[in-house]
Amino acid sequence: MDTLNYHHLRYFREVANDGNLTRTAARVNLSQSALSTQIRTLEDRLGHALFDRVGRQLVLTEVGRIALDHADRIFGTGEELLAVLQGAGAASQPLRVGALSTLSRNFQMRFLKPVLGSSETPVILKSGSDTVLFDALTSLALDVVLTTEAPSRPEMTAHRIAEQTVGVHGDPSRMGYAHLKDMLVQEPLIVPTDNSIRTGFDSLIARLDVSPRIVADVDDMAMVRLLARENVGLAIAPSVVLADEIASGRLKTAPFDLNIVESFFAVTVQRRFPHPVLETLLRAPLQA
Known part of the structure; x- marks a missing residue:
C-alpha cells in the first residue's frame, strides 16, 4: 500500500479549516485548480469524499471530519516537536514516568503531586520490572524511573530523592508490647520481599534470635497496605506505604527502631533535551 502524502493532507487541512477553496488557494499561493487536484488525489487515496459542496461552501463529510481530526493531531505534534527543540512551550509535552510495579503508590503520588492534574504537563505512568523500565529509559521511551534500588548501569544516574525508616505498623490492638522481640514472636507478620527491607529484616531477626510467624511474603506494597488494613x-514497611491509615488512627506504628532504611530513587539518563519539569521534581521535597 502506498504511504499517505502529507502535502495533500496539509492542503486538505487548510481548506477544511477555511471552508472556501478560492480563499484558501489565494492564501497558500496555489491556483484553485491545483489545490482542487491535491484534494481529489487525497480523496482517491483514502477512497472517500472529504467534502460536500453546499452553495459556495465546502462542508466536511463524515470521513472528512475524521480526516481533519487526525490531520490536526499529526500537524499539532509536529508543531510541538519544533517548540520542544526550540525550548518554547516545551512544558506541554507529556512526562513519561516508569515505576517499579512493587513500589508504594503513596510514594509515587508524593513524587508526582506537583504536576498531577496540570493541563500543561500530562503524566504517562507505566509500571513494570526494573529490567523492562530501565530498557525503556535507555531507549528514551521514559523520562524517569522510580525505584528502590539504584541500578548499576553506567549510563544511568540514580537520584536519591527520599529515605524512610522501616517500622512495624498494624492495628492498635496489636501494639501492647514493651519489647520488640516479644512483638515479633507473638504477632503474625506481613513482610515485603523488597531486597533492602528483607535483607534488613533477616538481619534483625538473626540479631534478636527469633523465629517470627510470617503469614504473608508480599512483593507488592499495595498488598502489604491492604493486608495490614484487614x-x-x-x-x-516504610510509613509512607500506610501514611493515610496511620494519619487516621486506623493503624499505629510500634515505638521500636528496626534500624532498617528504605531509599527511593529517581533514575535518569543524560539527555540533550530532558523534560523541562523533571529537574523541578528531582529537587522538590516530597509533599505529604
Whole structure:
C-alpha cells in the first residue's frame, strides 16, 4: 500500500479549516485548480469524499471530519516537536514516568503531586520490572524511573530523592508490647520481599534470635497496605506505604527502631533535551 502524502493532507487541512477553496488557494499561493487536484488525489487515496459542496461552501463529510481530526493531531505534534527543540512551550509535552510495579503508590503520588492534574504537563505512568523500565529509559521511551534500588548501569544516574525508616505498623490492638522481640514472636507478620527491607529484616531477626510467624511474603506494597488494613498481621514497611491509615488512627506504628532504611530513587539518563519539569521534581521535597 502506498504511504499517505502529507502535502495533500496539509492542503486538505487548510481548506477544511477555511471552508472556501478560492480563499484558501489565494492564501497558500496555489491556483484553485491545483489545490482542487491535491484534494481529489487525497480523496482517491483514502477512497472517500472529504467534502460536500453546499452553495459556495465546502462542508466536511463524515470521513472528512475524521480526516481533519487526525490531520490536526499529526500537524499539532509536529508543531510541538519544533517548540520542544526550540525550548518554547516545551512544558506541554507529556512526562513519561516508569515505576517499579512493587513500589508504594503513596510514594509515587508524593513524587508526582506537583504536576498531577496540570493541563500543561500530562503524566504517562507505566509500571513494570526494573529490567523492562530501565530498557525503556535507555531507549528514551521514559523520562524517569522510580525505584528502590539504584541500578548499576553506567549510563544511568540514580537520584536519591527520599529515605524512610522501616517500622512495624498494624492495628492498635496489636501494639501492647514493651519489647520488640516479644512483638515479633507473638504477632503474625506481613513482610515485603523488597531486597533492602528483607535483607534488613533477616538481619534483625538473626540479631534478636527469633523465629517470627510470617503469614504473608508480599512483593507488592499495595498488598502489604491492604493486608495490614484487614488486620491480617503487622506490616514491616516504610510509613509512607500506610501514611493515610496511620494519619487516621486506623493503624499505629510500634515505638521500636528496626534500624532498617528504605531509599527511593529517581533514575535518569543524560539527555540533550530532558523534560523541562523533571529537574523541578528531582529537587522538590516530597509533599505529604
